[in-house]
Amino acid sequence: LAGLKIELHCHNEFSNFQLGRKETPYDCGVTVREQLGTAHEIGLDAFFITNHNTLNGYSSLLEYRENHEKYKKIKVYPGEEVTTDQGIHVLAFGLNETIKPGASLGETLDKRKSQGAVSCAPHPFGLSNGLRENAVLCDLIEVFNSNNVDRYSNLRAYHFAKANNLIEVSGSDSHVASTLGRCINLIDSENNLDDILCALRHGKITISETGYITSREMIAHVLYKMEKAKEDIIVYFQQYHPHLTGVCRFLIN
Numbered sequence: 001l002a003g004l005k006i007e008l009h010c011h012n013e014f015s016n017f018q019l020g021r022k023e024t025p026y027d028c029g030v031t032v033r034e035q036l037g038t039a040h041e042i043g044l045d046a047f048f049i050t051n052h053n054t055l056n057g058y059s060s061l062l063e064y065r066e067n068h069e070k071y072k073k074i075k076v077y078p079g080e081e082v083t084t085d086q087g088i089h090v091l092a093f094g095l096n097e098t099i100k101p102g103a104s105l106g107e108t109l110d111k112r113k114s115q116g117a118v119s120c121a122p123h124p125f126g127l128s129n130g131l132r133e134n135a136v137l138c139d140l141i142e143v144f145n146s147n148n149v150d151r152y153s154n155l156r157a158y159h160f161a162k163a164n165n166l167i168e169v170s171g172s173d174s175h176v177a178s179t180l181g182r183c184i185n186l187i188d189s190e191n192n193l194d195d196i197l198c199a200l201r202h203g204k205i206t207i208s209e210t211g212y213i214t215s216r217e218m219i220a221h222v223l224y225k226m227e228k229a230k231e232d233i234i235v236y237f238q239q240y241h242p243h244l245t246g247v248c249r250f251l252i253n
Contacts, residue, residue: 003186003206004196007047009081009091009122009142009171010035010180014057016228020083020101026228027052027175028221032064034177036071042181045191048079048093053101055080075191081122084108089129090138091120091171094197109137118200122171123148125156136164139201144170144210146182149218167203170210176217176224184209226252 012035015027028051039047051057058078065071079093083101090108092099094117099108112119121135123145130153135141143158161168170183186206189199199205226233230252237248 003188003208004045004191005043005181005208006185006187006196007039007044007172007174007181007183008079008093008120008169008185009050009145009183010047010174011051011081012049012057012061014054014060015051015175018052018054018056020053022087024225024229025232026225029224029228030175030177030180032057032060035180036061036064036068036074038177038180039074040071044074044181044184046075046077046196047180048077050079050081050091050093052081053083053098055095055098077193077196082108082112083129087129088131088134089122090131091122091140091142093118093120093200094193105131105134105137116197118197120169120171122173123153123157124160125153127153133160135160136166139167140169140205141166142171143168144183144207146172146174146179146211146213149212151212167200167205168207169200169205170207176213176221179213179217182209182211182213183207 011028012030017025049057055078061076078095082090082099084105085102092112095115099111119138120140121131121138122142124130124135141161143161144154148154169185172179172182174180186208187199188204189195237245
């Protein structure tokens with residue numbers, strides 16, 4: 001199969017502190033250096049960086065890439081995973097400014113459209129933050145997400161896409177460096193943003209590789225979040241459950 005090898009759904013450390021009060025402050029520990037290093041190792045032609053509710057991280061990737069000759073061939077494109085007022089996630093590819101979280105789904109999709117960006121329903125049948133049947137409102141649907149380890153969520157998305165004749169893509173939803181490119185899409189396009197967005201809209205995309213996150217990678221991600229957030233957790237217990245603070249500290253350690 002010919003085409004550009006592209007990752008459509010990945011995060012780095014610029015996702016931290018962007019998810020909102022109900023979520024853990026630390027989302028991802030992947031550095032710009034690690035991300036580009038992995039992209040180079042696995043031979044990606046390009047990837048969209050889709051941090052939560054921010055375009056931060058995109059310019060840092062570009063800057064690092066410009067300063068390191070071996071990464072020059074890898075193109076990086078701007079994206080965002082936006083959280084709606086209902087806590088639902090929507091991917092937007094090709095933005096030039098951040099879409100603020102907390103708007104309705106309709107408003108979020110309108111803001112994306114006004115920037116000429118392409119929308120995608122990530123993990124549409126995931127347990128808590130998927131679009132479910134409203135995935136039909138997006139340009140693309142993620143029928144395979146590496147983190148949907150229940151497998152049923154991906155199967156349901158696949159059958160829903162077939163029944164509604166939707167454009168299917170896969171996404172690694174990478175939060176640890178080793179999962180970047182766990183899912184790869186081939187896009188029939190030149191390697192520039194306008195051509196890629198046009199190809200996505202017209203369904204010139206094929207899922208070429210899919211794979212699930214491993215239990216070891218899941219544990220590494222959870223340990224990162226706990227390690228980074230442990231002081232916040234202890235402060236919370238000191239404020240609201242002071243008699244349990246000692247137990248909490250012991251368990252964390």
